[in-house]
Amino acid sequence: MKHISIEIPSLVENIRIVESFIDNAKEKYHLTDDVYGNIMIAVVESVNNAILHGNKTDKTKNVRLSANLLEGQVIFSITDEGPGFDHKNLPDPTAPENLEKVGGRGIFIMKNLADEIQFKDEGRTVELTFYLD
Template structure:
């Protein structure tokens, strides 16, 4: 299994670095557009959550992204230095009382775009898996 790791300070503008990283992954592994699109949205959303919620935009704290690649799947592990969150009890963004809220859709979206998603370390680590076949 191939593995690539990058680390960024918790600044919103560093999302561009992640987008370039994913573009490079697409080219290197010749990913199809559907998988590429899902990865781009889900991973940037996860990194955004890590910056804004996990590390609370503290630029002295880093977000680490590790990509593991095998013949069958590609996995992104996004880690922050925050305390984590209760990922088992998230409000449903499709519930009528939450429809107009500006936040709360990220993890819902990530769950629909990934083939597997798992949270570890109280939620400060997200593992996003995409099947290639």
């Protein structure tokens, strides 16, 4: 099977379920350790954002996570039930005035670890693409 997916309530402790999902994808898709490491960090960060910022830790709202294996790449899709956000106008976490801030680096990290990143449905869905070769 090339497509796997799960849906979890918006609770931070459900991140361990996401980690198991990624471990599962590593075995199912025969991912290398390098790609697996990037996927683990970027996808967990994205699900965390969906739980905290998208769904505001409202456990009645869910986060959907899916993985699709295509020719030479795997695409992870993360969708929340929140209001969305403007991904084009985010503060630059590398700007001097933002270096000391606790948050604001998640999307920067995802962009640096994934080979491609796309925002859909007004920011409610993030697609992270990782090349396998």
